[in-house]
Amino acid sequence: xxxxxxxxxxxxxxxxxxxxxxxxxxxxxxxxxxxxxxxxxxxxxxxxxxxxxxxxxxxxxxxxxxxxxxxxxxxxxxxxxxxxxxxxxxxxxxxxxxxxxxxxxxxxxxxxxxxxxxxxxxxxxxxxxxxxxxxxxxxxxxxxxxxxxxxxxxxxxxxxxxxxxxxxxxxxxxxxxxxxxxxxxxxxxxxxxxxxxxxxxxxxxxxxxxxxxxxxxxxxxxxxxxxxxxxxxxxxxxxxxxxxxxxxxxxxxxxxxxxxxxxxxxxxxxxxxxxxxxxxxxxxxxxxxxxxxxxxxxxx
Numbered sequence: 001x002x003x004x005x006x007x008x009x010x011x012x013x014x015x016x017x018x019x020x021x022x023x024x025x026x027x028x029x030x031x032x033x034x035x036x037x038x039x040x041x042x043x044x045x046x047x048x049x050x051x052x053x054x055x056x057x058x059x060x061x062x063x064x065x066x067x068x069x070x071x072x073x074x075x076x077x078x079x080x081x082x083x084x085x086x087x088x089x090x091x092x093x094x095x096x097x098x099x100x101x102x103x104x105x106x107x108x109x110x111x112x113x114x115x116x117x118x119x120x121x122x123x124x125x126x127x128x129x130x131x132x133x134x135x136x137x138x139x140x141x142x143x144x145x146x147x148x149x150x151x152x153x154x155x156x157x158x159x160x161x162x163x164x165x166x167x168x169x170x171x172x173x174x175x176x177x178x179x180x181x182x183x184x185x186x187x188x189x190x191x192x193x194x195x196x197x198x199x200x201x202x203x204x205x206x207x208x209x210x211x212x213x214x215x216x217x218x219x220x221x222x223x224x225x226x227x228x229x230x231x232x233x234x235x236x237x238x239x240x241x242x243x244x245x246x247x248x249x250x251x252x253x254x255x256x257x258x259x260x261x262x263x264x265x266x267x268x269x270x271x272x273x274x275x276x277x278x279x280x281x282x283x284x285x286x287x288x289x290x291x292x293x294x295x296x297x298x299x300x
Contacts, residue, residue, distance in 0.1 A: 010051035039068030058087035073102035166198035250292035
C-alpha cells in the first residue's frame with residue numbers, strides 16, 4: 001500500500017528555541033517540517049518546494065513577517081496556502097496588518113502546542129476544501145475568478161486566466177474600469193455588470209457572483225453581440241460590416257435603429273442589406289433573420 005503523503009509545514013522564525021519547539025511538536029503529529037530563519041530564505045525555499053501551510057514569525061530582523069507574507073502571496077502557486085502569523089504582539093493594529101498582508105490566522109507567543117496543531121488542522125482542511133471546489137470549477141471551463149476588494153486577482157479558473165491576461169496588467173488585477181465598477185458594487189451599487197474590452201478588440205461582461213470574507217467572486221462572459229457577430233462572419237459569406245448589420249437585423253431592429261447603433265446612414269444600411277440578401281440567396285429581412293438566428297441562437 002502506498003504511504004499517505006505527509007503534510008508539509010514551513011516554519012519561518014529567527015528564534016532557534018521556537019524552531020526547535022515547533023519542529024518537535026509538528027513532526028510528532030505526522031507532518032514534515034521545513035525551516036527558514038529569515039524571510040528571504042523562506043522565499044528561496046518555496047522556489048523548490050510548495051508547503052501546505054506556513055507558520056510565520058511577524059517580527060524578524062531584516063524582512064519582517066508582514067513583507068514576507070506579501071511576497072509569498074504574490075506567487076500564484078501559494079495563493080491558497082494558509083499563513084498563520086506567530087507574534088508576541090497582541091495589539092489590534094498588528095493583527096490587522098498580518099491579515100491584510102495575506103495571513104489566514106495568528107497565534108500569540110508563547111505558543112501552546114495543542115493550539116497550534118489544532119489551528120494547522122483546521123486551516124489545512126479549509127484549504128483542501130477550497131482547492132477541491134476550485135478544481136471542480138476548473139473542469140467546467142467557466143470564466144470564474146476571485147479578487148480582493150482592491151481588484152487584485154486571488155485565483156481564477158484557466159479559462160478566466162486566459163481572458164484576464166488580455167484585459168491588461170498581465171492578468172494580475174482588474175483594469176481600471178473594472179476596479180471602479182467593483183468599488184461601486186461593494187458600496188451597494190446596482191449596475192449588474194460592466195463591459196471590458198480586451199487587447200484583441202473583443203468585449204467581455206464582468207458580473208458579481210458574491211463575496212466570501214475578503215474574496216469577491218466574479219464572472220466574465222463574452223459579450224453576446226460580439227460573439228454572435230463573430231459566428232456570422234465565420235459561417236456566412238459576408239463582410240465584417242455586413243455581419244454587424246445582419247446581427248442587429250436578427251435581433252429585430254429596424255433599418256433606422258441599425259443605423260443609429262452602427263453609426264451608418266439609412267441609405268448605407270439599405271445597401272448592406274441588399275448585399276446580404278444577394279449573398280444569402282434570400283428575398284427579404286425575415287428570411288435573412290432566420291438564417292442568422294440559426295448560427296447565433298443555436299450556439300449561444
